[in-house]
Amino acid sequence: MIAKMRPTRRRFLQGLVPGIGAISLAGCDNLSRSPFFRDILASAENLTRTVQHAVIGEQALAKEFTEADISPAFRANGTTQPDDPDYMTLAQNNFADWRLEVSGLVENPASFSLAELRAMPSRTQITRHDCVEGWSCIGKWKGVQLSRILDQVKLKPEARFVVFTCADELEQTLDGTGRYYESHDLINAFHPQTILAYDMNDAALTVPHGAPIRLRVERQLGYKMAKYVMKIEAVESFESYGRGKGGFWPDRGYEWYAGI
Amino acid sequence: MSVSTTELSVRPRRILVYRHSVLTRITHWINVLCILVLVMSGLQIFNAHPALYFGQKSDFDKPALAMRAVNGPDGAPIGVTTIGGATFTTTGVLGLSAGSDGELRQRGFPSWITLPSYQDLSTGRRWHFFFAWLFVINGAVYLIASFLNGHVWRDLLPTGRQLREIGKSIGEHLRLRFGHGDEARNYNVLQKLAYIGVIFVVLPLLILAGLAMSPGVDAAVPWLTTVFGGRQTARTIHFICASLIVLFVLVHVIMVLISGVWNNIRSMITGRYAIVTTAGETGDKP
Numbered sequence: 001m002i003a004k005m006r007p008t009r010r011r012f013l014q015g016l017v018p019g020i021g022a023i024s025l026a027g028c029d030n031l032s033r034s035p036f037f038r039d040i041l042a043s044a045e046n047l048t049r050t051v052q053h054a055v056i057g058e059q060a061l062a063k064e065f066t067e068a069d070i071s072p073a074f075r076a077n078g079t080t081q082p083d084d085p086d087y088m089t090l091a092q093n094n095f096a097d098w099r100l101e102v103s104g105l106v107e108n109p110a111s112f113s114l115a116e117l118r119a120m121p122s123r124t125q126i127t128r129h130d131c132v133e134g135w136s137c138i139g140k141w142k143g144v145q146l147s148r149i150l151d152q153v154k155l156k157p158e159a160r161f162v163v164f165t166c167a168d169e170l171e172q173t174l175d176g177t178g179r180y181y182e183s184h185d186l187i188n189a190f191h192p193q194t195i196l197a198y199d200m201n202d203a204a205l206t207v208p209h210g211a212p213i214r215l216r217v218e219r220q221l222g223y224k225m226a227k228y229v230m231k232i233e234a235v236e237s238f239e240s241y242g243r244g245k246g247g248f249w250p251d252r253g254y255e256w257y258a259g260i
Numbered sequence: 261m262s263v264s265t266t267e268l269s270v271r272p273r274r275i276l277v278y279r280h281s282v283l284t285r286i287t288h289w290i291n292v293l294c295i296l297v298l299v300m301s302g303l304q305i306f307n308a309h310p311a312l313y314f315g316q317k318s319d320f321d322k323p324a325l326a327m328r329a330v331n332g333p334d335g336a337p338i339g340v341t342t343i344g345g346a347t348f349t350t351t352g353v354l355g356l357s358a359g360s361d362g363e364l365r366q367r368g369f370p371s372w373i374t375l376p377s378y379q380d381l382s383t384g385r386r387w388h389f390f391f392a393w394l395f396v397i398n399g400a401v402y403l404i405a406s407f408l409n410g411h412v413w414r415d416l417l418p419t420g421r422q423l424r425e426i427g428k429s430i431g432e433h434l435r436l437r438f439g440h441g442d443e444a445r446n447y448n449v450l451q452k453l454a455y456i457g458v459i460f461v462v463l464p465l466l467i468l469a470g471l472a473m474s475p476g477v478d479a480a481v482p483w484l485t486t487v488f489g490g491r492q493t494a495r496t497i498h499f500i501c502a503s504l505i506v507l508f509v510l511v512h513v514i515m516v517l518i519s520g521v522w523n524n525i526r527s528m529i530t531g532r533y534a535i536v537t538t539a540g541e542t543g544d545k546p
Contacts, residue, residue: 025377028375028377029376032376038386041386047393056480060479063482075318075320134309137317219476254382255385
């Protein structure tokens with residue numbers, strides 16, 4: 001059929017295919033940058049969250065593994081050495097002067113030293129850490145359940161989210177929105193496997209992995225598990241934090257609900 | 261095929277038969293869009309960590325597949341791809357390639373095949389999950405309707421006779437000879453097997469492997485990831501199934517091109533497919 005075509009038509013059609021390809025590629029890049037179209041694409045996140053919430057059940061546990069499954073080399077991602085001077089001072093003193101502030105919409109604001117957290121009942125879990133990039137590592141985590149802390153400070157009824165403010169600046173910005181933070185709903189906050197981990201693989205958490213504590217939320221992707229946690233606040237809305245999307249990476253286009 | 265009453269009409273005539281239902285046509289073109297977006301955004305996601313593993317966790321020193329840039333013998337960067345233990349130089353395509361700015365950069369798949377073309381994992385995920393939902397819903401509509409209206413039994417399942425004559429069909433395909441007469445009213449046996457394999461084996465496996473990568477789904481259905489042999493194996497199977505879909509699409513498009521391109525395309529738009537028949541009847545009614 002092609003052979004019967006006149007040369008100009010043939011040449012036109014031959015040029016058409018790569019032409020359309022190049023135009024549609026550029027068009028897709030423009031769509032990718034268009035806020036309107038990004039909002040349409042982002043609507044799938046609500047569907048995913050709704051369906052997962054319906055299917056998973058609030059208390060379902062992430063799979064736990066055995067000692068033999070632990071990764072020999074657990075990759076540290078994001079910040080691996082915060083350059084905040086206050087943090088560096090705390091680290092030099094082995095975090096003896098570090099205190100975790102718990103405030104916001106709570107009845108009894110409190111702060112905890114590392115020793116106080118360690119003195120509380122602990123939970124140990126060997127879980128798989130899934131990075132949004134696609135890789136997985138298995139580690140053993142020991143820490144205090146966030147629910148214990150929240151029960152102690154007593155959330156006010158209007159509290160809907162818990163915001164974690166961190167010591168690390170992952171991106172240098174003029175307005176300070178490069179500081180790492182994350183937020184979770186109360187389902188994740190009170191989940192039994194949600195812990196403030198101070199030990200990793202039977203040793204005190206190291207700086208690359210978020211010392212003195214990192215959050216573990218085992219049914220979500222790695223970026224939801226803030227490292228270098230300094231402050232926990234119960235809030236009704238997280239819009240006033242960072243750029244308003246509820247986390248450092250959500251502010252940069254990633255899903256706030258990171259169950260997939 | 262009955263020519264009993266109209267002996268005069270055995271002269272071969274070209275007629276239009278109604279070949280594809282409106283549902284098949286609509287879901288087909290939605291599939292075209294979805295598969296294009298899913299493959300390209302999938303490669304964008306893959307490029308965030310262009311390596312595959314087996315098991316639950318990533319053994320970074322022993323990937324099953326990895327693409328990266330290294331310094332070549334003369335110090336200039338080259339792209340290398342490692343599969344199993346073997347390493348291949350793939351500069352310009354895998355591991356190291358030029359983007360639209362012409363600058364060589366380390367990246368798994370080249371920018372012309374990823375969505376967006378520049379490295380942007382979060383946007384790739386946005387595209388991927390939106391069109392994954394569309395693809396699954398579209399596929400569910402097609403499947404439910406096709407079971408209900410008999411499309412699966414009538415058009416997709418090969419007949420016993422077709423299966424017995426599969427050798428003949430393979431021979432015809434190898435000689436690029438395709439039925440144009442009454443046998444072209446139905447899908448041929450290789451076509452049917454390819455469609456069944458894609459619809460009932462590769463796509464379900466691909467979707468389940470994709471779900472098995474989700475930490476949320478893992479908590480809800482822990483056995484799913486276990487069945488696949490771990491999250492990293494599921495990711496590898498997801499990649500392999502997607503590659504099979506790309507292979508299917510390539511063969512499919514080639515077959516469309518060489519077996520009468522305009523006739524094929526028209527039939528997937530209007531539903532009507534031209535055949536040359538010696539039978540007395542006229543074109544089918546929809």
